[in-house]
Amino acid sequence: MKRMIGLAMLAFAGIAGLSSCTKDPMSNLTEQESQIYVINNNSFTGTQVTPFDVQAVAAVRSALESRGYRRVARNQSPDLGVNVSRLYNTTTNVVDLTDYWGGYGGYYDPYYWGYGGYGYGYPSYYGLVESTEAMVSIDVLDLKNAATNNRINVIWNGLIRGSGVFNSSTISNGVQALFEQSPYIKTAQ
Numbered sequence: 476m477k478r479m480i481g482l483a484m485l486a487f488a489g490i491a492g493l494s495s496c497t498k499d500p501m502s503n504l505t506e507q508e509s510q511i512y513v514i515n516n517n518s519f520t521g522t523q524v525t526p527f528d529v530q531a532v533a534a535v536r537s538a539l540e541s542r543g544y545r546r547v548a549r550n551q552s553p554d555l556g557v558n559v560s561r562l563y564n565t566t567t568n569v570v571d572l573t574d575y576w577g578g579y580g581g582y583y584d585p586y587y588w589g590y591g592g593y594g595y596g597y598p599s600y601y602g603l604v605e606s607t608e609a610m611v612s613i614d615v616l617d618l619k620n621a622a623t624n625n626r627i628n629v630i631w632n633g634l635i636r637g638s639g640v641f642n643s644s645t646i647s648n649g650v651q652a653l654f655e656q657s658p659y660i661k662t663a664q
Contacts, residue, residue, distance in 0.1 A: 527643050531559050534650035535613055542654070543662030556616035556627070561641070565607045571600075611635040611646070613653065615660075631660060 535557060536546060547553050615631040633653035639645055654660060 527641055527646065528559075530643050531611060531646045531650070534647045535559055538650055538654040539660075542660055552618075554617075554619040555630075556618045558612070558614040558616065560612045560614070562610040562612050563607055564610070565605060567603055567605045570602045570604050608636065609640050611640055611649065613650070631657065633657070 539557070540546070544555070611634070613633040613635075614629050617628045617630045621627045633650075635646075635649040635653065640649070
């Protein structure tokens with residue numbers, strides 16, 4: 476009798492296993508059902524020109540003109556190209572909040588202020604800290620030799636970082652400091 480029950484269960488499992496096999500549903504999609512939609516979830520994306528952007532470009536233009544460069548239109552085959560970019564670098568770190576006293580747990584020294592204890596709580600506690608660093612990047616590109624080399628080379632790069640980097644009142648000083656650190660950037664005249 477036990478053998479019959481075992482065979483019946485084995486037969487039931489085999490039938491259930493075979494009947495549950497189906498084709499891959501992704502391979503049966505129509506062309507309309509398999510379309511891919513690309514969306515932009517970047518909160519920093521936009522094409523709006525801000526007053527800061529205008530001031531940053533004007534500061535770079537002024538610095539280059541003071542060194543003998545002149546601005547020409549795109550259709551006049553310029554020798555140099557200039558990119559002024561905003562950069563954002565976001566990092567996420569894990570912070571250990573377990574023990575305020577640096578791993579000494581219940582250690583107590585009567586000659587030392589306070590009490591070791593178990594820190595912020597027992598067992599371990601962790602937190603996430605996210606920070607975003609903002610920068611302004613200025614790139615000077617060699618457009619004159621781009622066709623012969625089949626690539627555009629960066630011939631100078633400057634980076635402005637720190638607090639208040641996107642403050643309209645400080646961008647002119649930041650650009651001026653970059654070019655003062657690079658006295659070799661000038662025309663050959």
